[in-house]
Amino acid sequence: MESGTKSCACEGPVTRPAPSSGPGFWASGGWLLAALPAWFAIYLSLKPAADWLAFSVFALRPGSRLGEAVAFFAYDGPKVLLLLGLVVLGVSFVQTFISPERTRDLLAKRTGAWGNLLASLLGIATPFCSCSAVPLFIGFVRVGVPLGATFSFLVSAPMVNEVALFLLLSLFGWRIALLYTVTGVMVAFLSGWILSKLRMERHLEPWVMEIPFEASVGASAPMGFARRIEMALQATRDIVAKVWLYVLAGIAVGAFLHGYVPAELLARFMGRSAWWSVPLAVLIGVPLYANAAGIIPIVQVLLAKGAALGTALAFMMAVTGLSLPETVILRKVLKPRLLAVFLGIVAVGIVLVGYLFNLLM
Amino acid sequence: MKIEVLGPGCAKCKLLAERTEEAAKGLGADFTLVKVTEYPDIVARGVMTTPGLVVDGVVKSQGHVPTVAAIRELLR
Numbered sequence: 001m002e003s004g005t006k007s008c009a010c011e012g013p014v015t016r017p018a019p020s021s022g023p024g025f026w027a028s029g030g031w032l033l034a035a036l037p038a039w040f041a042i043y044l045s046l047k048p049a050a051d052w053l054a055f056s057v058f059a060l061r062p063g064s065r066l067g068e069a070v071a072f073f074a075y076d077g078p079k080v081l082l083l084l085g086l087v088v089l090g091v092s093f094v095q096t097f098i099s100p101e102r103t104r105d106l107l108a109k110r111t112g113a114w115g116n117l118l119a120s121l122l123g124i125a126t127p128f129c130s131c132s133a134v135p136l137f138i139g140f141v142r143v144g145v146p147l148g149a150t151f152s153f154l155v156s157a158p159m160v161n162e163v164a165l166f167l168l169l170s171l172f173g174w175r176i177a178l179l180y181t182v183t184g185v186m187v188a189f190l191s192g193w194i195l196s197k198l199r200m201e202r203h204l205e206p207w208v209m210e211i212p213f214e215a216s217v218g219a220s221a222p223m224g225f226a227r228r229i230e231m232a233l234q235a236t237r238d239i240v241a242k243v244w245l246y247v248l249a250g251i252a253v254g255a256f257l258h259g260y261v262p263a264e265l266l267a268r269f270m271g272r273s274a275w276w277s278v279p280l281a282v283l284i285g286v287p288l289y290a291n292a293a294g295i296i297p298i299v300q301v302l303l304a305k306g307a308a309l310g311t312a313l314a315f316m317m318a319v320t321g322l323s324l325p326e327t328v329i330l331r332k333v334l335k336p337r338l339l340a341v342f343l344g345i346v347a348v349g350i351v352l353v354g355y356l357f358n359l360l361m
Numbered sequence: 362m363k364i365e366v367l368g369p370g371c372a373k374c375k376l377l378a379e380r381t382e383e384a385a386k387g388l389g390a391d392f393t394l395v396k397v398t399e400y401p402d403i404v405a406r407g408v409m410t411t412p413g414l415v416v417d418g419v420v421k422s423q424g425h426v427p428t429v430a431a432i433r434e435l436l437r
Contacts, residue, residue, distance in 0.1 A: 134403075213404060
């Protein structure tokens, strides 16, 4: 978990297209295609390799606490890192086609619910860093992106991103990853849409609309396939280098707590029967500031120890989607009333998602 | 040469300032390096994603931290 208002929870550098012809297809990108079968071969042999390591090399007894913990870690650690590499590479490649400037131009002047939906969806794939929230907000609003759509983007971008997706996918399976994505987009869409109906444009700080402003143009020189692959690889290296330790630490904690903390401990506080647990999880989660890599392993432990799915998802959304530092940053452009309404709507949306899952699952 | 590093003071902004200084010194150029940390000043320069690098009033890079070698090219 990170702390302090000056640090940044963004998962990696925002890579940006730059004009370059680059080397040939095979030299820079083609070998990746050849590497894919090798990736699958390694992935499929992880389980036997982990068992062999734990039960033959370390000679631990299958079924024993320590033996199972070591086997779990030796399997889950490399598995998650392999998945991280593949997913982040794929997303980084897609992101070479999307810049904040392009997203902004796509959203400009697009009023109504479609604008909000599009903003929520673009928020998933657009590279975004909370340090940039203020200049980005002004950039959006000043070129005519409706306030509601801007908020939809601001909610969706940090909450649903590639690292969150990959971790959910590898730790909880595709159903939960999909549920989280769909409901995250829903919360972003509805929050922005409701805000647009409230017509709160006059609650912006005056300087937002008054300062001299010049719309920036994202570097848009045409880029070859090889160059995009090269940039995606660079981004993947940076992101993996930044989060692998958090991920392994989370899995290690998960592996060991599993045996030593009574499974029913959290059920009383975060189980389905405790109706107040969802709002409480959101209240605790909002001031916390962490990126998806830091929070998801914790969510894994919560779930394993008896927390209800809806409560755990609501907690994660509250931590990633809203945060105290971001609130302080946004106060520079929003008057208190608009800021409060924004926080309130998003928090209520997250609570509703929590209840929904606790009812359905 | 007037170099401005734009950003509220996050880790990446500091990194960009360090690399830019290294690149500029490597070129042996006569330069001044200013950190622009206030949001109105950042926005007024047309930068939407920090950190940004502005050389003599022209936005050279934004939203990421280029390598020292890449910055050297941008400064030329």
